[in-house]
Each structure stands twice: as structure tokens, then as C-alpha cells.
Amino acid sequence: MPGSRQLVLTVDQSGRGDHRRIQDAIDAAPANDDSAGSVVIRIKPGVYREKVVVDKPCITLVGTSASSTVITWNESWVAAESPTVSVLASDFIAKRLTFQNTFGTSGPAVAMRVAGDRAAFYGCRFVSFQDTLLDDTGRHYYRGCYIEGGTDFVFGNGKALFDKCHLRSTSLVGGAFTAHKRSSELEDTGFSFVGCKLTGLGVGTSILGRPWGPYSRVVVALSYMSSTVRPEGWDDWSDPAKQRTAFYGQYQCYGEGSKTDGRVAWSHDLSQAEAAPFITKVWVGGQEWLR
Template sequence: MRLFCHVFFLALALRASRSMASSSAGSQDWSSAILIIVDQSGKGDFTKIQDAIDAVPSNNTEPIFIRIEPGIYREKIVVPADKPFITLSGTKAKSTIITWNEGWNTVESPTASVLASDFVGRYLTIQNTFGSSGQAIALRVAGDRVAFYGCRFFSFQDTLLDDTGRHYYTNCYIEGATDFICGNGQALFEKCHLHSVSTNGGAITAQRRESALDNTGYSFVSCKVTGVGVGTTFLGRPWGAYSRVVFAFTYMTNSVAAQGWDDWGDPNKQRTAFYGQYRCYGPGSDLSGRVGWSRPLSVSEASQFVTKSWIDGRNWLRPRPAHFRNFSTLIVRSPNGSG
């Protein structure tokens, strides 16, 4: 059964990729989208976010824009792998909150799981209020070509599971204490604020790259790193032996420990992990106390990590739609007649 599911979802991913390639050739108009409104007061198309997602037909090829009116949505949401091209958008992250309270027991435990490719999240707060007693994912991202704009993510341990695929985060706030950005995605974080609530040496990142041939890793560009104490935060530790994380042009407060990085109790990973820093500033950016197996990057070394080319973003990042079509057009197109 596990092999069947793997093959099934791989087939869906390939189908979405082909659809995206066709769209890139000019067949898809990204300037318009079908609009679905989620409003707890009952004035929209749905009162729950998951109901709106469920209304999108499988193997969707239409840009879908789900606008979420302000409110606290106490629900766990999943964007399935066979529903690409969905945008979930609030108007302000602080007033559009998706919240759940569950420890990481299964892959279904995150507050929000994005399994589909070509997904966009805008102006949302996604949080897991499980607390400090264990792993608790707020957001899992396992689709390819996924972007988040102006969002906020809160938990304590493993806040953001940036699992697989190419991802872009800009102007986002990410808070946690232990490994709160983790996984084996290939991600660019641009102008994001990373805030550690650790008081005893928690790590911001736990990137899981397992092979030198694996083209994954996390790049933080023009970001800000803050924390609740002096020297209480590591920039990262290697979940995978070839863990790869780069910070560039980033402001670091004195919450960053002088050594910068931790080997997770396995000295062998010191030889294979790739941890770099380029033109960062602030009291926590001082390289003089860094562990010897991290590296200050040269211009040529840093160049591959500091632009959207790192995630091939110029080929798939798209602007917000300017025009919207009525939800009824989606119902008509749905093979079930009702979405």
C-alpha cells in the first residue's frame, strides 16, 4: 500500500509538472483566477477553509484564489497533491489565523499541510499551540513550486517542516525554539524574521540533506534573527549528514551563540555539512568565534544561493491575480457538478 501511494502521488506530481510546463508556454492566464470566499459569518461561499479546498476538483488546472475573511479558524487543513494552482489568502496575517493543537504523531498532525504543487499562501497566521512538551508542526510544505508572502508561523519545536520541493518565503515571521525550520526542501527565505524563544541553545534550522548529490538546502537572504536571550540560539544543526544552510546579508542579534552551529553530537557530520555565512551583520554575526567546520563564503560561493535562481523561482513565481471569475464557473467545470 505504501508503494502504491508513493507511485500514485508521483504520477500526480508529474501531471501537475506537465500542466505547469504547458502554462509556462503561454496556455495559462495567470492574471485571472476563480474566486472562492471563506467567511465565518456565512456571507461567503464557505465557512470553513477545508470545505473550500475540498470544492476544488481533482487534477485542477485553473488558478483558484481562496480569499479568507478575518477570523480565527480552528481547523486542520490539507491541500491534497492532486489540487495544484490554489492560493489561500487573508488580508492581514494578524487577523487571519489558522490554529490547531496537536503534537507530531503522524504526517496528518500539522495545522496546515501543503502537498500540492504551485500553491501560494498570502497574509496568513498558521500556528500550533501544542506547547513545549514535544514536536508540533504548524506548517508542512511537501509540494513543489510553493510560495508564501507576508505570513506568520508559530510553534515551539519543528514549527515549519519545509519537507520536499522548491519553496519561496518572503516577508514572513517564523517563531520557535528547537529545529523550528526543518526538512529537506530547497528553500529561499527573503526578508524574513526568524525569532527564537529558546533559552538554552535551541537551533533555528535542522536541514535534512542526505547526499552531496541532493540539490536541497535553505538560503536566508536579507533576513533578521532575534531571540529571547544572549547566546541562546544556534543557526542550525545537521538533521541530515549533508545538511546545507546559508545566511547572507542577514542581521543577527546577540541571541546567536558565538559558535553559530552545532553538530548534533555527531562529529562525523562536521566533514559533510555545508554551513555558510556571507556579509551578515549585527552582534550575532561575528565570525571569529564560529566553529571551524562552518565557512565564510566568497562572492562566487555565495552567488548561487542569494537570488531566486537558487530555486528556479523566475520560472514559476507568479503575481497575485488582478481579475477574478465567479465561483459558479468552477462548479460548472467540476466533473461532479458540485465541486
């Protein structure tokens, strides 16, 4: 991360901090460049009903606990400004926070959009129904996070590693955990889930993913899959041509939903060598930027 100096700001709804709103703290932070230090914004427990846009690099948001520190909004996804929280700048970190969109089940509603490079999330919760987490562009790392939704609830064209995360499908029929967008072989993007838990409300309600873009790429490794995961595992989104270009694989998963004998023929049961590029922090270049 650039710089070594650190400015600490406190957000407290009771007025005992530097700011009452999270956005006010971000707006008050210096506009960083490579010579500046990082800004840590400590957020006291509370339900913060506000939209947040992180448009400066080297910002860290730290909650007390994800269950007690909640950023929430209620809006369908109709514009770039619709998500509850949008991270547009690089070198962002979030710890112990819940990002929520309470719009419901009638359409897409993004809780978090990550569109900056080198973003890391630790012990966070992402909660909505359709299109919960827009992992849009850049390299991202999620560790020990909880992500909830029913349809395409991890989506976008980012390059992300989900490490020991819990994905919970709330779909009762026709659900999908992911919809990765990669639209060309030249794009070095994809989602990798390692040591994760994939669970849900019902039996056989959700597929692991479907291709938003023709070269969609998702790997699930060393993870537990409950019976929520449908036997076929993946879907071509009614476009058989995408079967030739999408890359969907799993490696050494376990649980009722992990059985590979019913998987679509065009998905991959990976060998150790095939899985290796996807299952460490090297996947997102993390050895260079993760602290």
C-alpha cells in the same frame, strides 16, 4: 503557473461567503490539471480552528492580514496528518495568513508542512515552538514572513529561499534555528536566508543550525543576527563525522551574533563568488515559476 482561468471562492465564518471553513473551500475546488485554471480562496478575518490539507495544485490562500486571519490547531507531531496545515500539491501560494500550532514546548508540533513543489508564501506568520515549519520537499519561496519557535523551527529537506524574513527564537537555552536534512551529496536541497533578521529572547541561546541529515546545507547571507545567536554558530548534533559533510556558511551578515571569529572551524565564511548561487531566486528556480 498552469492555466489562465481563475475561480475565486470566499471563506467567511459568519456565513456571508461561499464556505465557513477553509477545508470546505479546498474540497469544493476542482481537481486541477495542467489545462485548468487556478483557484483563489479569499479568507475573511477570524481564527479558524481546523486542520487544512491542500491536496490539489494551483491553490492560492489569501488572508486579509496575518494578524487577523489565523489558522490554528493544537497537536504534537505524531503522524503525517499532525500539522495544522499540510501543502501536498504543487503551485501553492499563501498571502497574509498565520499558521499556528499551540501545542507548546513539550515536544514537536508542526504549524506548516510544505511537501509540494513550487510553493510561495508572502507576508505569512508561522508560530509554534519545536519544529514549527517543516519545509519537507520541493522548491519553496518565503518573502517577508515571520517564523517563530525555539528548537529546529525551520527543518526538513526542501530547497527554500527565505527573502527578507524574520526568524525569532523563543528558546531560553539550547535553541536551534534550523535542522536541514539533506542526506546525500546528490540531493539538490538546502535553506538560504537572505536579507533576514534572526532575533530571540536571550543572549547566546540559539545556534543557527544543526544537521538533521549528514549533508545538511544552510546559508545565511546579508542578514542581521542579534546576540541570541551563539558565537560558535553551528553544531554537529553530537556526531563529529557530520562536520566533514554538512555545509554551513554565512556571507556579509551584521549584528552582534554575526561575528565569525568564534564560529566552528568547519563552517564557511563565504566569498561573494561562493555565496552567489544561494542568494537570488535562481536558487529555487524561481525565475521560471515565481510570478
